[in-house]
Amino acid sequence: MTDTPIRLLLADDHPVVRAGLRAVLETEPGLEVVAEAATAEDAVTRATQGDIDVVLMDLQFGQGMTGAQATAAITARPGAPHVLVVTTYDTDADVLPAIEAGATGYLLKDAPPEDLAAAVRAAATGRTTLAPAVGDRLMHRLREPHAALTLREIEVLTLVAGGLSNQAIGARLYLTEGTVKSHLARIYTKLDVDSRTAAVATATQLGLIRR
Amino acid sequence: MTDTPIRLLLADDHPVVRAGLRAVLETEPGLEVVAEAATAEDAVTRATQGDIDVVLMDLQFGQGMTGAQATAAITARPGAPHVLVVTTYDTDADVLPAIEAGATGYLLKDAPPEDLAAAVRAAATGRTTLAPAVGDRLMHRLREPHAALTLREIEVLTLVAGGLSNQAIGARLYLTEGTVKSHLARIYTKLDVDSRTAAVATATQLGLIRR
DNA sequence: GCCGGCCTCAATCGAAAGTTAGAACCGGCG
DNA sequence: CGCCGGTTCTAACTTTCGATTGAGGCCGGC
Known part of the structure; x- marks a missing residue:
């Protein structure tokens, strides 16, 4: 050695x-x-x-x-x-x-x-x-694939947590607003919530995003 | 020295x-x-x-x-x-x-x-x-005397941070949905934001609400 | 090669959220 | 007392969001 x-x-x-x-x-x-x-x-x-x-x-x-x-x-x-x-x-x-x-x-x-x-x-x-x-x-x-957000989804959700609108998120990530919505829709089903603030709350709770 | x-x-x-x-x-x-x-x-x-x-x-x-x-x-x-x-x-x-x-x-x-x-x-x-x-x-x-939120406003904003809808918050606090919106509007001007998620983000940042 | 996620975009439609404009209540103060 | 500022409340109107459906491209595993 x-x-x-x-x-x-x-x-x-x-x-x-x-x-x-x-x-x-x-x-x-x-x-x-x-x-x-x-x-x-x-x-x-x-x-x-x-x-x-x-x-x-x-x-x-x-x-x-x-x-x-x-x-x-x-x-x-x-x-x-x-x-x-x-x-x-x-x-x-x-x-x-x-x-x-x-x-x-x-x-x-x-x-x-x-x-x-x-x-x-x-x-x-x-x-x-x-x-x-x-x-x-x-x-x-x-073990728990339910909470498994993809990289892109975490990226989107982090911006949501920062208070950005769908349009603003789209501009930041070079996506259309529709695409952002589609990501969010999947995030909602995965986290079993039905609004952006609820998604941020449970994701923070689970340690999926910071802050 | x-x-x-x-x-x-x-x-x-x-x-x-x-x-x-x-x-x-x-x-x-x-x-x-x-x-x-x-x-x-x-x-x-x-x-x-x-x-x-x-x-x-x-x-x-x-x-x-x-x-x-x-x-x-x-x-x-x-x-x-x-x-x-x-x-x-x-x-x-x-x-x-x-x-x-x-x-x-x-x-x-x-x-x-x-x-x-x-x-x-x-x-x-x-x-x-x-x-x-x-x-x-x-x-x-x-310089910017930090618009301290009222007790009621913090109460509302805390529930917002928990992911509740305006209607759910109203039910919880025995208010109409419209009243909740009115509180939120005041919160937005005080915090200089324009959405609930942004309000939660900056309020968390400022330590006005916890977690 | 085919299948199955993942990422992307689109268009509709109903439901929330946000905006505006007030009004009632209460305490302090001239 | 009447006025005022702050808080609480309400009802309209507009905008954004969320649900739904559908589809094309890309990549990796079977």
């Missing part, structure tokens, strides 16, 4: 969090932090230079590209580093896009340092590590 | 964030991290032992007491350390309770390390440091 170290890129817009990850991981043998990125765009360019084994990726960045988009951009090309998502939230709205984008693992920031190091080593070999809460959520999705 | 160092307590439920704050602050001369706390309860007991000058307090903890409650408990007694809130969010629902609880400063976690160290030194002497976004928010509140 002491041959070549695992080379890491830290992508997070919080300097404090980057310093914390660095402090926690550099005490671990066989791990080496070789770069940091404060924006998702920087993370993509830095991760595609060929000298990174694992990217620790936050999902929320202040402006611009999201962590999920950056993850997709990084994992798109062959021979790319593995991306280990390290973030604060475990709602479907966060987890599903990240996994969809090709993340190798999904950890929460309250994870103890040992788990973090173990997950990094697992990710380096392509093995998946999920935070317990995330694993539970995915298992629950498989 | 090189006489006695400023003694710090780090209160955050994320090990990574604690390590990051420690790494960032220990490189600063005159600052010394003497304790950490992973829960708000621990923070209170540790902060009241007399050997702490400044507490860096997160607001969100996984379980139990919130950071704002802990801040109130700490600042309640005379001769208590100053509390510098260091958190992720700057919504009214976060900022106002923290300031109400006696926080000396309010910083966001995306602050650069220099600002952090400067804010700690300011807090040690009782001076206030606010993140720019927080300052703006407070100024804005003073």
Whole structure:
């Protein structure tokens, strides 16, 4: 295990969090932090230079590209580093896009340092590590398909929760109002509700959307 | 300024964030991290032992007491350390309770390390440091006297947030549907929105209704 | 290749929600 | 006391939303 170290890129817009990850991981043998990125765009360019084994990726960045988009951009090309998502939230709205984008693992920031190091080593070999809460959520999705909203549906419902009208949602997502309605109709049957506010209420309750 | 160092307590439920704050602050001369706390309860007991000058307090903890409650408990007694809130969010629902609880400063976690160290030194002497976004928010509140909702309006809006229709709300509160609409119309003008879902969104953001 | 989800769009029709314009009630104040 | 501001209530009118039905394209599994 002491041959070549695992080379890491830290992508997070919080300097404090980057310093914390660095402090926690550099005490671990066989791990080496070789770069940091404060924006998702920087993370993509830095991760595609060929000298990174694992990217620790936050999902929320202040402006611009999201962590999920950056993850997709990084994992798109062959021979790319593995991306280990390290973030604060475990709602479907966060987890599903990240996994969809090709993340190798999904950890929460309250994870103890040992788990973090173990997950990094697992990710380096392509093995998946999920935070317990995330694993539970995915298992629950498989058992109870009733609450399983698709990615697009969560996207629409999140905008509904933000108070946008169907027309405004359509404009934002480049859809017609009719399409938005059709998504909402399916959301209503899946969640067994009959209005947008009720859908937001139960979806928030179930952790399908945040806020 | 090189006489006695400023003694710090780090209160955050994320090990990574604690390590990051420690790494960032220990490189600063005159600052010394003497304790950490992973829960708000621990923070209170540790902060009241007399050997702490400044507490860096997160607001969100996984379980139990919130950071704002802990801040109130700490600042309640005379001769208590100053509390510098260091958190992720700057919504009214976060900022106002923290300031109400006696926080000396309010910083966001995306602050650069220099600002952090400067804010700690300011807090040690009782001076206030606010993140720019927080300052703006407070100024804005003073200019736009926040149309506080009446009891009845909050009652109605809470039911709206629960997903009930105007008719159902009327039945619940022994009103006609028209009356409910009239209340909502007033709520919309006060909150400067134009739909029920938007009203719920901003009211939740502002902490006017819960969950 | 066929089938079954998922995403997209469309058009109707009834039912809510939102808008407007008032009126009754109550407490404080000149 | 009469006036006023705030709250509560009501009945119209307009707009948006939700239900329903139907259909085409795309992708992945059997």
